[in-house]
Amino acid sequence: MDTQPVTTQTIANSVWAVPSLARSADGTINREENAKLIKHIEQGGISTLLYGGNAIFYHLTMKEYREALELISEVPADSTLVIPAIGPAYGTMLDQADILADFNFPTAMVLPQRDVISSAGFSAGVRNVSQRLGKPVVLYLKYGNVVSVEDATALVDGGYISAIKYAVVREDYTRDDYLRALTDKIDPKLILSGLGDQPAIVHMQDFALGGFTTGCGCVFPQMSTALLKAIQAGQWDEAETIREKFLPLEQLRDNLGPISILHRATQLAGIAQTGPIIPLLSEPTEDINAQINAALETIRQSA
Template structure:
């Protein structure tokens, strides 16, 4: 499930051409679900721009590609966006997490009202155990308020996670997506049985991330580890500096598409970090092209992966 950055022009207006170039690159690598959320900096998008954004996202992807936009993070903004969503053909949207000023019961009440306004179930992005408790979360999935959960609570060891373990006792693993990129993905798929993960670096190397998903699902662990290790240098830079800012700049520096400036209140990566970001992004592109050449030269035995 690719989580792309969002390209803008120098005046911060949306850039359909650059966004389409990135989407075509991702689709060519076999990824068929696009989630526009944190990496696209939708935290700061104006409600007045939201319909234009949705229309653009619907136009730039193939018909068979599933596109999921995000709403939020505050309730007032989400309510306005839910009404806009109700006028479109989108089937779900992801709720961005809000830090502070929430209670689990308040979140549950708000989600139900938003579902009524939008006429569709939502995907909930959780980054903290305090946001919503396991029983409430399970009930929201059971009653159809939530279609899925993007799980992104950071652990020192992703294989040791009592909250996720309790959640999966009540919720099918197919409804929980690992939401923190490649770093915890292998543990989440192998130890907890999650069906998919969200990827930022996979927007740059979609053939490689598709190959990684096939390898881990089929138990080819030597291949899994080799592919996994190739993603870690860029993922480490993202962890150390900023997940959103580094990926945004990495796509531009990779040569795939010019993402332009980040919408305020964010800004680009530190100047001093750009050479390292450029190197790792270009290394990923080179690896991805090599995997694509091998795949295209061999008789096809696998169909493209549709995650999510």
């Protein structure tokens, strides 16, 4: 795995894939099946893996957390950047930071929350965790204005932030005062569009963001890689054509749950046996699985 510090060039080099975490039938983390998924993503041209929401890092036990870190630090290629998540609770962040000290990940992403926090308090927690790790962290902005522009800017200026994943849902992604204010204060190349392939074009064209994350690109990594290249080349019509190909699966994720749909889609696509979805999430019904299969087939035919 790549252990070099994250830079704006690192952000631009690859789409950031956000994969599921495969488990055996008994719920334990499955090394062999995760290796299949990682290899599939890498072979599609993606060299950054972000283990966060889709991997359900929110609900790992501390024992599982160490097991997951061992797996994702050992299996990927030497050139692959791997970023694990920490949190979202402050106590969890501190305990996980102590475990992370035994590994060489160049950064970690702080999972977002919006309850029982204030902007100043959350920012203080991020600073403390960054100092405890001895390295900057990825700031995940999922809820508008929960972290103020001023506090986010101060974290960046203080050297505590390696990148920002921006994932605030909007009805119209061209109209986003919060993101505009952030990019007025912070180098936009430090910020990634964090909502998958759908808003990536708008975020990178209108706000000059440095890259984007992908969930569906874990299933179709070549398409996400092609989308990034088209955007970076300013080939907007080509980029739009690729974006639309993802719609059947993206719409299911938007309507029925992004994490559980991707977890099962990865298995139904024949990439890896992802196993059971752990609580506090639940399994898609057979009817939903049929819809996932139909979406996968539609995308295959359009590729």
